[in-house]
Amino acid sequence: MLLAVHESRGPRGPGRYALTEPEHGHVWGVCAEVDGLFREPRRATYVLLGWVPDNAEVLGWVGSRVWLVPEDGTDDVWLLEDAESLGRHPRTDDLVLTGTDDYLGPPEGHRAPVRLHDGYRWLGSCREFARVLPEEQAAPPVVLRGLAPSDRLRQALASGTRHVPELGEAFLEIRGDNGEPLTDRLLRPAVRAWRPSPRGPDLIDLELDAEIHRPVPGHARPVWDRWFAGPPEAPGAWARLGARQREVWLELVRERGCLLTHEPPPAGRAYELDGRNVTDEPGLFLALGEAVNGPGGYFGGCVDALVDCLHGGFGHTAPATLLWRDIATAREHLSRLLSPDGEPYDLVALVLDVLAERRVHVTLT
The missing domain is CATH 2.40.10 (Thrombin, subunit H)
Structure with a gap:
């Protein structure tokens, strides 16, 4: 809170x-x-037994959210946050992942095959996994x-x-x-x-x-140090950051945005979204926040939060217009995402629908 x-x-x-x-x-x-x-937060270790990658081998930082999807559909999917791959376990086909579990963690006693994705692509599958928690300290x-x-x-x-x-x-x-x-x-x-x-x-x-x-x-400290110095003076200060640091930037933008008081502007405002750097989901919401509320501005960090912002209280009064420049970049990267259970969806189309429903007229270039 x-x-x-x-x-x-x-x-x-x-x-x-x-x-x-x-x-x-x-x-x-x-x-x-x-x-x-x-x-560093407390991290769990997953040994994915019999790992078969879908495309390239999974090494290093994997993603802010990696979903584990039971192939038989008998259990719910679960989430591993800020996941990092330590590579193959020596002399085995097993892959070692570390990350922070969500508050539920995996289904107890699950022993069936699992597929993994990072919200953008399928990463691979394993026949089962072993989960190791660090010692309590x-x-x-x-x-x-x-x-x-x-x-x-x-x-x-x-x-x-x-x-x-x-x-x-x-x-x-x-x-x-x-x-x-x-x-x-x-x-x-x-x-x-x-x-x-x-x-x-x-x-x-x-x-x-x-x-x-x-x-x-x-890994978040450089972004925090940048924000300690004050909000950015120009838009796009996040553009050169990698995906991991963009997530940190968006989290600070969201938390700061919820602390600030926004005076309701007059209806009919015109916004302009610079879409050149919208190559991932954080980039989309960072660009949208800056379009509405200026450099470092917040206007939703996910679709549900965008809906809340469009109801008022975050620097917007309907109706309004939005000029979305270079939307082709977002469509290239965000039109074939995966929901937690692995179903494909189009984030760009979803955001456009939400904006239209709340009387934001969008022009695309």
């Missing part, structure tokens, strides 16, 4: 991070550095360094070391260096320790016994 930042209920000086209490918007403190936000503590604490937090910490203050549910609100909201992360912290900070007088280093929901993996 993304919450708006409440400015008047605690210290809000310079700093990227604010620890806040969501019910009343109290700010526990603000700091410029947090340990524990950037780390305690999450590293979250440390807020150079924290300017609120009076309320000071009072809680002054209660004595025999009583560990529990802060209840909290959000780590994250801002760019220009002070604008960027995103947030959920915490359920208890204070483990605190000490005076070398970063300045009246500042503390606060160590929390908590795990950050959705830590930021290493």
Whole structure:
């Protein structure tokens, strides 16, 4: 859940991070550095027994979403996110994949053949698989360094070391260096320790016994650093990114877009979509977001989110017109996608239908 930042209920000086209490918007403190936000998530390993690729061998990063589809249709499909191939298991026909499971994970006890696709193409099949989870390890503590604490937090910490203050549910609100909201992360912290900070007088280093929901993996750090510096000044700053980094960029655009307040514009606006770099699904929604809301703008990250945005509240008032330039690029790359269960569909046609239903007249070039 993304919450708006409440400015008047605690210290809000310079700093990227604010620890806040969501019910009343109290700010526990603000700091410029947090340990524990950037780390690799827990990943499962799949050994795909008897792997047969559909075309080229699958090596390296595979995709943000890889779907495993039971061939006999007796079980539902399931999702492996941010999947990476470690190649063939030595001296076998087995392929090793790692990734993060969705919240359900695979069907328990599944022992039948499975086909895999990444939403764009079929990757291959295996006769069955073995799933190996990493050993359970305690999450590293979250440390807020150079924290300017609120009076309320000071009072809680002054209660004595025999009583560990529990802060209840909290959000780590994250801002760019220009002070604008960027995103947030959920915490359920208890204070483990605190000490005076070398970063300045009246500042503390606060160590929390908590795990950050959705830590930021290493491959996403360059994109985050770019957004910390502020939103892009010109459209298409994402265009040269690879597919993995485009997904990260779109996630930040979406989360930031949901935090910002958009004044409803007058009806009848004309938008222009630059379609030259729409070579994948993130690229489509990034280009559409910039067409409506300017550089770094958000206007849906999937078809369902696009429908929500078209109902208002995200910088658009119907009716409107959209000039979609170079649509041939999108049609080349996005007209033969695969649904989770492997059925083909045309994403470009689907988006055009959604826009038309919400009174956006589209002209194609």
